[in-house]
Amino acid sequence: MKHKVTRAAGTGFTHLVLGGYTLLALFPILLVIINSVKSKDGIFDSPLSLPTAETWSLVGFEKVLAKSPFIHFFGNSLTVTLVSLVLILVLGAMAAWALSEYKFRGSKLLAIYMAFGIMVPIRLGTVSILELVVKLELTNTLTALILVYVAQGLPLAIMILGEFIQQVPKELKEAARCDGVGEFKIFFQIILPLIRPAVATVAVFTMVPIWNDLWFPLILAPGEETQTVTLGVQQFIGQYVTDWNAVLASLSLAVLPVLVMYVFASRQLIRGITAGAVK
Missing domain, CATH: 1.20.5 (Single alpha-helices involved in coiled-coils or other helix-helix interfaces)
Structure with a gap:
């Protein structure tokens, strides 16, 4: 008792x-x-x-929706975030599968190289990234932001997904191979469904920094046509006068996608975190 x-x-x-x-x-x-x-x-x-x-x-929402291109900024952020997220998850899962399933010369060095992407902040290379973007003529394009965010998110995605892929029983993969199932089908039909909690965890942890980022949109895509939500909000903030109604309204609208994604992915996110903790 x-x-x-x-x-x-x-x-x-x-x-x-x-x-x-x-x-x-x-x-x-x-x-x-x-x-x-x-x-x-x-x-x-x-x-x-x-x-x-x-x-x-509701004057703040009226100013944001009727008197500013906020919808366009919102669309830019949504495009950059979704495309980056899909590329990170697909490429990260495939790379994690290759590094954990196939042993080849240099695989450990490649894994260590990926680990450096987690330890070294990508913003330290901003000058070099800007120079490369200028040479490729990608300034003021959403493509530049997508490429940077994919490079930023891949190391963490590979590390997390690789740990979960290693937990998949080898018997499942060997049984599928014995039945003549190809490697691509094994990956997409067996491995991916089993690591959905890890995929949801990576998706949430990857989406939030991309959606909230101000650094790279300000440097690589500050043009009117390529501004994201976080950069577009700055137009309501002045040196002497700040339209707080518009700022708070735009921030309220900007936070909605993150909340919606968390609501739909929360169960898989919790399963992924607890599975990693148990391991």
């Missing part, structure tokens, strides 16, 4: 800590969304309170 009480107390304390951390993490997002539907006076007079009949205002 005493053991059960102690266990229940420990579980309750754990849930209390996790609940407190969840509130702490969600508080900034909720604060942005709440203030995005307030008037300017309501934002500055009571930023922590819910909107009332007097402070309720």
Whole structure:
């Protein structure tokens, strides 16, 4: 009985800590969304309170959607993020399969080389990347951003997916080979379905930095036609005057894709994280 009480107390304390951390993490997002539907006076007079009949205002959303090319910026971010994400997941999974399944000369050196991509921040090579983009005539193009993000996300994807692929029983692969199944079918029909939690984990961890990035869009694609959401928000921030209604409204719209993806991938994400922890 005493053991059960102690266990229940420990579980309750754990849930209390996790609940407190969840509130702490969600508080900034909720604060942005709440203030995005307030008037300017309501934002500055009571930023922590819910909107009332007097402070309720959608002027920020009207400015963002009607008086700025926000939809175009949103489309640019969505295109860059989705294309980069697909390339990272497909190429990363195939590379992880090759490195974990086939042993060849230089495979270990190649794995170490990929590990450097995790340890060394890609922003340290910004000058060299910019020079290469200029030589390839890819400045102010979404292609430049996609190539950079794919190079940025591949090392982590290969490391995580490789660890999960190694956990797949060899008997499944050998049985498929004995039945005459080709390597591509083994990979796409057997391996990929088994590592879906890892794929979802990589997708979430990869999407958030790409969607929120301001550094490379500012340097490689600052043109009006190629601006992303994070860069487009800057037009509402001035040296002397800042349109906080428009800023908060644009940030509220920008955070929606990340929340939607997390809702749909949360179960697979948790399974991937817990599987890695158990390992």
